[in-house]
Amino acid sequence: MASLKFNNIYLNDWFTVTGPLESNSKLKKIDLKMDDYYYGEKTFEKAEAKMQRVVMERLLEKNHLTNNDIDILVGGDLLDQITATNYAAMDIPISLIGIYSACATFPESLIIGSMFLSDKNLKKVISITSGHNLGAEKQFRYPIEYGAPRPHTATFTSTAAISTLVGKETGKIKIESATIGKVTEMGIMDANNLGAVMAPAAARTLYEHLNDLKRDIDYYDLILTGDLGCIGSTIFKEYADKKYNLKIKKHLDAGCELYVKSQEVYAGGSGPACLPLVLFNKIMPMNKYKKILIIGTGALHSKTFVNQKSPIPAIAHAVSLEVL
Amino acid sequence: MVKIMNKTEYQKLVKELSPKEPKFRNAIVAFLVGGLLGFIGEVIINILMESFGLARVDSCMWLSFILILFSTFMTALGKFDNWVNKAKCGLIIPTTGFAHSVQSAALDYKKDGLVTGIGANIFKLAGSVILYGIVSAFFLCILKVVIYG
Numbered sequence: 474m475a476s477l478k479f480n481n482i483y484l485n486d487w488f489t490v491t492g493p494l495e496s497n498s499k500l501k502k503i504d505l506k507m508d509d510y511y512y513g514e515k516t517f518e519k520a521e522a523k524m525q526r527v528v529m530e531r532l533l534e535k536n537h538l539t540n541n542d543i544d545i546l547v548g549g550d551l552l553d554q555i556t557a558t559n560y561a562a563m564d565i566p567i568s569l570i571g572i573y574s575a576c577a578t579f580p581e582s583l584i585i586g587s588m589f590l591s592d593k594n595l596k597k598v599i600s601i602t603s604g605h606n607l608g609a610e611k612q613f614r615y616p617i618e619y620g621a622p623r624p625h626t627a628t629f630t631s632t633a634a635i636s637t638l639v640g641k642e643t644g645k646i647k648i649e650s651a652t653i654g655k656v657t658e659m660g661i662m663d664a665n666n667l668g669a670v671m672a673p674a675a676a677r678t679l680y681e682h683l684n685d686l687k688r689d690i691d692y693y694d695l696i697l698t699g700d701l702g703c704i705g706s707t708i709f710k711e712y713a714d715k716k717y718n719l720k721i722k723k724h725l726d727a728g729c730e731l732y733v734k735s736q737e738v739y740a741g742g743s744g745p746a747c748l749p750l751v752l753f754n755k756i757m758p759m760n761k762y763k764k765i766l767i768i769g770t771g772a773l774h775s776k777t778f779v780n781q782k783s784p785i786p787a788i789a790h791a792v793s794l795e796v797l
Numbered sequence: 798m799v800k801i802m803n804k805t806e807y808q809k810l811v812k813e814l815s816p817k818e819p820k821f822r823n824a825i826v827a828f829l830v831g832g833l834l835g836f837i838g839e840v841i842i843n844i845l846m847e848s849f850g851l852a853r854v855d856s857c858m859w860l861s862f863i864l865i866l867f868s869t870f871m872t873a874l875g876k877f878d879n880w881v882n883k884a885k886c887g888l889i890i891p892t893t894g895f896a897h898s899v900q901s902a903a904l905d906y907k908k909d910g911l912v913t914g915i916g917a918n919i920f921k922l923a924g925s926v927i928l929y930g931i932v933s934a935f936f937l938c939i940l941k942v943v944i945y946g
Contacts, residue, residue: 516908611905619878619901619922622823622885625816660804661811669811680799708814715810716802737882 475653476685482587484637484794485644487753488532490524492606492632495742498732500754505531510607510632518552521605524634525550525561529601532636538597540566545589547582548601549573550745551609551630558601567599575771576671576700577654578602578745579635580790584651586639596641603634604744613664613776626666628702628728628743635749645757647795652682656773658786664779668705668728668740671770674787675701676713678768682791683719690719693793694762699748699769700728702740727751745771757796765794823885830887838864861892868893872900898922 489504496506505527512520525548533539546565549572550557562569574581582600589595609630610618639648657674675698683690690696701709706726713719727748728741748769756762770789779785802810838860845856868888871877877897881888888894902921906914920927 618905619872619881619898621889622882624818659807661808666811666815669815673807704815708811711810711814712802712807716800718800 475655476650476682477584477588477653478650478686479587479591479648481641481643482590482648483640483642483644483797484583484646484648485640485642486532486536487635487637487749488528488535489633489635489750489754490528491750491754494606494736494738495631495633495731495750498736499730500750501758502754504528507632510605517605517608517611518556519560521550521552521557521603521608521634522560524605525557525601525603525636526564528603528634528636529561529565529599532599532638536638538638543567543597543599544595545570545586545598546601547572547586547589547598549578549582550603551575551605552612557603557605557608561601574769574788574790575773576604576743576745576747577769577771577788577790579699579749580651580767580769580792583637583639583648583792584653584790587648587651590639590641598639599636600639601634601636602745602749604630604632604746606630606632606744609744613774623739624665625739626663626668626702626704627739628667628700628705628741629732629738630744631731631742631747631750632744633746633750635746635753637749637753643797645797647797649793649795650682650686651793652678652685652791654678654789654791655681656786656788658784660784662779662782662784664774664785666704667700667743667772667774667785668702669708670772670774670785671699671701671787671789672705672709672712673716674789675699675709675768675770676717676719678789678791679713679721679766680717680719682766682793686793690721693764693766694723695756695765696721696724697748697752697756697765697767698724698726699767699771699789700741700743701726701770702743703729704740725751725756730755745769760796763796765796767792767794826883827885827887827890830884831890832887834864834887834891834893864891864893865896868896869900872897873904895923895926898926 514520546567547570548558549555555571579602586598586600659673661670710721730751731742732738768791773786842856902919906918
């Protein structure tokens with residue numbers, strides 16, 4: 474069984490910085506906005522590392538904490554060798570666990586952070602993740618980014634960095650339980666339809682979570698998936714119904730909820746930053762939902778494997794949150 | 798309660814739920830934009846021939862220079878990406894698309910070093926066009942010799 478229950482672990486605070494497009498999207502209460510994709514640095518990669526460093530520093534500042542108060546930093550991003558996190562952590566003397574699960578990095582970091590906090594000697598963990606549209610384009614897309622027309626199923630990597638403070642003091646959100654997903658692959662090779670790649674993984678994790686914890690789907694006020702996009706969401710609901718007989722009604726997808734239509738981002742947003750961005754800057758200010766299940770979905774996409782005609786595997790991690 | 802759904806069934810489901818690309822519309826747009834570009838090119842060629850007294854072959858060459866300069870300049874300003882997206886293949890297939898792809902790669906990798914960055918990556922996309930262009934030219938030449946002697 475890959476589901477865990479946590480006792481007295483809370484998501485105390487967060488800090489977000491958003492890219493130019495995200496700053497003018499459907500989000501509310503953004504902490505910090507970037508004017509351009511360079512963020513005062515010479516390259517996109519350095520900009521992403523700076524974004525992570527800034528959100529970490531500002532989160533500590535906001536909560537009147539110092540580096541010594543934080544036991545462990547858990548985080549990752551989309552660049553090769555998770556360089557944005559590694560370079561950001563270079564200037565911050567906190568022990569680092571670097572992780573990669575593509576766009577499921579955020580829930581994964583929450584799960585790992587919460588597991589560390591189950592140790593009584595550890596008190597506070599910072600979880601961090603980021604995405605940079607142009608950095609990711611350079612990393613993943615075929616073969617260069619030059620504005621080539623894309624199909625309507627394509628998603629757009631969002632630019633943002635988010636740091637979250639996880640601790641044992643009673644805070645705004647309780648991390649109640651979690652399910653670690655399994656790598657799922659349904660034979661989709663199209664890197665322009667990652668929603669279809671990830672939908673089966675999301676449905677599988679949802680099913681296993683409900684099964685493990687003996688819950689009904691109506692237990693949750695909201696099921697928030699990471700970055701399936703608008704088309705991926707339809708596939709997710711249809712697949713969950715057909716395969717697991719789950720009728721998903723209270724569902725939102727972060728990718729589909731992020732951008733406004735005029736921003737022309739095809740099927741919606743994606744990237745590791747997408748889920749926390751929508752959760753903290755859209756869902757939380759609404760004050761509407763109490764029990765939220767977030768399912769981060771990651772396409773474990775490799776350009777090399779796709780070129781070698783291998784299908785794209787996907788993973789999804791679920792974390793159950795209770796807003797206090 | 799779990800039902801079996803194999804990969805073929807899933808792929809069928811994905812196909813059903815994914816929107817169809819408006820291929821016909823895209824083709825019309827590309828035809829019109831590409832045609833317009835050709836028309837503008839012809840006008841420029843005639844202007845060059847009339848005003849500068851160039852031979853048609855020379856003005857065609859100058860036209861290529863003008864189009865390449867124009868598209869790389871617009872790529873550098875960040876405009877061309879959006880145009881390509883709207884005009885579909887109408888701007889990619891002509892020489893403007895080639896210039897744009899080279900310029901985009903150069904811009905992407907300009908900070909990664911002259912050899913390891915720009916040098917290694919500038920023909921990332923355009924390299925295939927050059928390679929297969931030469932290969933097909935070779936075979937067409939053989940065909941020409943065989944047929945026409």
